[in-house]
Amino acid sequence: MTAIARSDDVRRQNRRLVLSVLRRSEKLSRTEITARTGLSPSTVSAITSDLLSDGILCKLRDGDATATRRGRPQVALGLNPDAAAVIAVVLSLNALSAALIDYAGDVIVSEQARLDTLAMSGEEIVASVRAMVGTLVDEATYRDMHVPRIAVAFQGITDAGARTLLWSPITREIDIPLGDALENAFGIPVTVENDCNMIAVALNAKDPGHYGDNFIAILLSHGLGMGMMVRGELFIGTKSSGGEFGHMNHVPDGALCRCGRRGCIEAYAGNYAIWRAARALGDDTPPAADIADADMAALAAAARAADGPERRAFDAAGRAIGFGLGSLFAILDPAPVAIVGQGALAFDLIRTPMLEALAKTAGGQHHSIPSFYTDPDEMPLIRAGCAMRALTFVDREIFARGAASPAAGVGRAVA
Amino acid sequence: MTAIARSDDVRRQNRRLVLSVLRRSEKLSRTEITARTGLSPSTVSAITSDLLSDGILCKLRDGDATATRRGRPQVALGLNPDAAAVIAVVLSLNALSAALIDYAGDVIVSEQARLDTLAMSGEEIVASVRAMVGTLVDEATYRDMHVPRIAVAFQGITDAGARTLLWSPITREIDIPLGDALENAFGIPVTVENDCNMIAVALNAKDPGHYGDNFIAILLSHGLGMGMMVRGELFIGTKSSGGEFGHMNHVPDGALCRCGRRGCIEAYAGNYAIWRAARALGDDTPPAADIADADMAALAAAARAADGPERRAFDAAGRAIGFGLGSLFAILDPAPVAIVGQGALAFDLIRTPMLEALAKTAGGQHHSIPSFYTDPDEMPLIRAGCAMRALTFVDREIFARGAASPAAGVGRAVA
DNA sequence: TCTATTAATTCGAGGCTCGAAAAAAATAGT
């Protein structure tokens, strides 16, 4: 975009740069920051001294391997844990969890609750979230920490401004104004995020070697979810959180999907779809509400043991995912794929039919087949991604702009 | 992305801004530039006087309605046609065309040639393009115009750097290094672009009201093509030119596609697919080489006249496009769609089955159905988009950076 | 204690934008 640029935008941008290298590597001397950013030593000196007096950075005294060198020792700088705190909330089927996280990224306190989301009204869900967040806000107040951001992750679709839960399989209600509700209650800016997008953020932060500027994270559980990084940016559609991979069409007028339509990929590859196919219940059978992990594991074991309806069910799931990836790759080009969630435990069953289907599509035509990685445990990733999302917002949008006394409310300012 | 920012990046960015508002509206006074950019009058004065002495802008004397006002009259500034020229090349099935275009966007000379691309080797194609471009380069030299950029549009896929024609239906050869060949021959930077992306660029430039920050352009002809603007940027995949809408999967293991795979959308909605379905030739019939526009028009007339195989063929095409758009919308969210090319003449036949199919997908679920616009003539759009692409490159990457004497080779510098 | 070595800061040069004031170039009124 062509936007106007002012003199001080330069400083803002370079503060961002410094904060982003520090967020990636926890502890860095000014010399190392100079090397990693490409800024001149004088500029790094100016920026870090600003950030130190704003209380955003702190000096870390460490008797490390530094002492063995000759000249003036480097002083390690790091993100000041007390500079701020964020609250990361994960709302999932029948469960709610939230954590207060300091600016360095460490969890201070976390809360969990079980709740019957399907039976609750939108207002009840909002009230539950508000109550749990309230506890954490109180905790932050007690510890004298400023909370400039809250991020909420859930399975489903948000609006363009990441403020409203438009639709989610965890509730029958639509258009729940979660962002506005929390913002009104606590006066803290809130974003509402798709869980798979947060998985992508977490993978990118954790392992940029495998999950770098371009990759796709697919969550296999009761339904399907997807988060993508495209050219270094979290991919969001033109309007909402986008990325409804599970509801791309696989078979026109095909199997009944949880969304009410027919032939979606999820209607073949979601747990409920594998279950009903393995039990030979027919494509029109309404999706089961939830299927225990142990039952899915038993299905997988049966599929591994002998050829039969179970194996064919996993075959169909693999085919659906393979054709879907093929269509996705036709638009976006192939990229590494992370298979996350409980379904990754059956990836051995899914892999071959998936690759066979993928090879039948144009996605495999002009390019090499991408790598696949699996990780069965999605909740830690969602939590970590959600926290990271909130923290990088603070880095970029709050602490990067020097003016307007960002130190207000900051714990102690290191002078 | 977090990149380093220097002091003079500010000026570069603001020069871009000034050039971009001038490119949009041909003739603007400094006061109007001030209003449209948001820059201060002093900054606009400084930037425009630089651009004038660089020969990039020129003063336009016009005895317009300006004379009726009271104070000092505004002096209209415009892009100096003589500041540079670009060459836009369109390579299509059996035809090659190219034009020399001045910096203000007007065609100076254009060349056309018919060539049997399917029968030619990659080297022969490169030689033909090189010869035609050579003529235009000579013309530019004769007119003492500097040519800082060449853009080539074709139907098919390019590599990440937009330098190589990886695959195209107009030739059997793959990996044709068109960009490097031209760059070596003339020493001018070249990009190789997908034709539908250029259609999107042209629509966006021509009518930003309808085709703004988010829209999809679909070309219906022998095959299918797509170009998209997403969040104000031309959408390109992670690696190549991306956007192979026609090769998303519609029916697993379905009809034979020109690409050799089965079940692609194109295998139902391309001209050859409609033709073979209307003639009841069966899904396995290899695609016809080319089908005359008149024959397609006759098919459409037959379909309009009576229910029969022709109408069912157009129905199937509409369904394929509808399901494909549904899958696309699942990932990107719904956006306005422009249907371009000869197939748009049969849009009345395609529209209803397309909308019915779209309504069966998740793409229509949480959002309103987007608008559709049609335009049967694609070649002028491809040419205009290609020229615009080259010109905005010059605006942004060459003339925006003040240093390195950009005026070298410029016709006359208006002092 | 002195010296070599590495880290971090300071200072002046040179860019940039902006606001206020000044200059420029017309028309309207007497």
Add this chain to the structure above:
DNA sequence: ACTATTTTTTTCGAGCCTCGAATTAATAGA
């Protein structure tokens, strides 16, 4: 014909910012 008015454009100084070079700081080894 001449002045006042109005509108556009330029000029000038203040205030940011980055950078390179010189300077100061802090340590290990001799």
